[in-house]
Amino acid sequence: MPADQILTIFGASGDLTERKLIPALYALKQRGLLPENFAVLGTGRTKMTDEEFRKKIESKGEEYDNDFLAMLHYMPLDPLDPENYYKLREKLRKLDHNMRVKGNYIFYLATPPLLYETVAEGLAAAGLNHNEAEGGFKKLVIEKPFGYSLETAKKLNQVLQLYFDESQLYRIDHYLGKETAQNILVFRFANGIFEPLWNRNYIDHIQITSAESIGVENRGGYYDTAGALRDMVQNHLLELVALAAMEPPAGFDADSIRNETVKVFQSIKPLSSNDIKNNVIRGQYIASKIKGEEIAAYRSEKGVDPASRTETFVALKFFIDNWRWGGIPFFIRTGKRLPTRVTEIVVRFKNTPHRLFRSIFDDESGPNQLIIRIQPDEGILLRFALKEPGAGYTVKNASLNFHYSSLGEQRLPEAYERLIYDCMMGDSTLYTRGDALEACWKFIDPILNAWKDDPTVKMFGYPAGTWGPEEADGLMNSNGQHWRYPCKNLTDDDNFCEL
Ligand code: BG6
Helix, strand or coil: CCCCEEEEEECCCCHHHHHHHHHHHHHHHHCCCCCCCEEEEEEECCCCCHHHHHHHHHCCCCCCCHHHHHCEEEEECCCCCCHHHHHHHHHHHHHHHHHCCCCCEEEEECCCHHHHHHHHHHHHHCCCCCCCHHHCCEEEEECCCCCCCHHHHHHHHHHHHHHCCHHHEEEECCCCCCHHHHHHHHHHHCCCCCHHHCCCCCEEEEEEEEECCCCCHHHHHHHHHHCHHHHHHHHHHHHHHHHHHCCCCCCCCHHHHHHHHHHHHHHECCCCHHHHHHHEEEEEEECEEECCEEECCHHHCCCCCCCCCCCCEEEEEEEECCCCCCCCEEEEEEECCCCCCEEEEEEEECCCCCCCCCCCCCCCCCCCEEEEEEECCCEEEEEEEEECCCCCCCEEEEEEEEEHHHHCCCCCCCHHHHHHHHHHHCCCCCEECHHHHHHHHHHHHHHHHHHHHCCCCCCEEEECCCCCCHHHHHHHCCCCCCCCCCCCCCCCCCCCCCC
């Protein structure tokens, strides 16, 4: 059980608090995982009383019990006013006095990133940054984006580390909180049969797809300044690469695992300007019709510049320069308004050295694939070739298919549930460390710069509901490499995309 503590949320009147944080805390309470003495102190510019805050949270439709609602408190606070941090300290002291949480405080920044540095500074000025202050631990949780470039990420790290020790910083990447992402480590390192094959000798390539069928919804303003590379690749997808590619850690603890993660990022071969032209494909969705319904182009979305050159799709090929992976390509693909929502890692094993059945079985995509499905229908699928029953020899592909749901009725916890709980427990394994963050940016930065500075790097349009620009297929044109398409383009007639 976590120690007694208070969780202060900056930006508590915002979307993230209502949609993710409060439901995750409630789920923890129902599973009996909240400390005995626990309070949430919401803060924000909106003026509200505790009661009004509780009503607002309740109005979101979920049913919360009274015990839980009684844990929620609110304090109006303008994060730009330094005085307010002293008031916050007083408020925390009062709550602490009643509840005896012994100075254990988490500060969760659910604010726009522009405020991160100000809040960290304000907390420090009020002495709320030191573990020793008020006697208990102090932790700072921040949400992405962690900077917009290598330079800004470094600066953010510097400022945060000026006021807080790295061990107090919890940078959330909600992909690491997904049950199936965590399972990659168990799958790889608790089984003896996969790891001997998990290298350049037996693996042809690894591809990671994270597709979304939704567009930018009501986040056009943010998304137009970010784009798919910053929004998904720099963080979520590179974290998945690390889980798939890392060496076995020395132990199952935060430092050992994060040491291996950072080594993967540091080993990614930097892309040259030619690589960026040839091995990175960016796209933007254009208007289309899906089953009779008109789908608007990205440039017509609310909050998006009508002449925007922000990518809503990106596919890239890169290499990890180390002994395990030398020469083996990794492919990443992500986008909005693709035919379906799916995130999966495909490990494509090499073909047999001699293709005995070539005349009767010519599966170019390679029969042996291991597919780790992160979402939806979480599971693992292993494909292999088999003889079809009957006279003669006909060879076909078959699969061993494991669905998480078959493990029982237990629901898979939401990523935020797991991550908030870990933070309360002081376990930062599933949080991004500062050095890892900078290593990721180091890889991403040259791509962003080339896109910004070089008008000859193309932006391809793709109709909403398709798998992105056809040029992305060109990344995989050798040795029978293909993207795995879990379903077809939605713009094709009668194509229902079900997974
Ligand atoms: C967020 C991105 O980090 O991840 C969103 O900002 C994206 O643009 C989301 O939609 C995807 O998360 P999930 O859990 O739905 O795959």
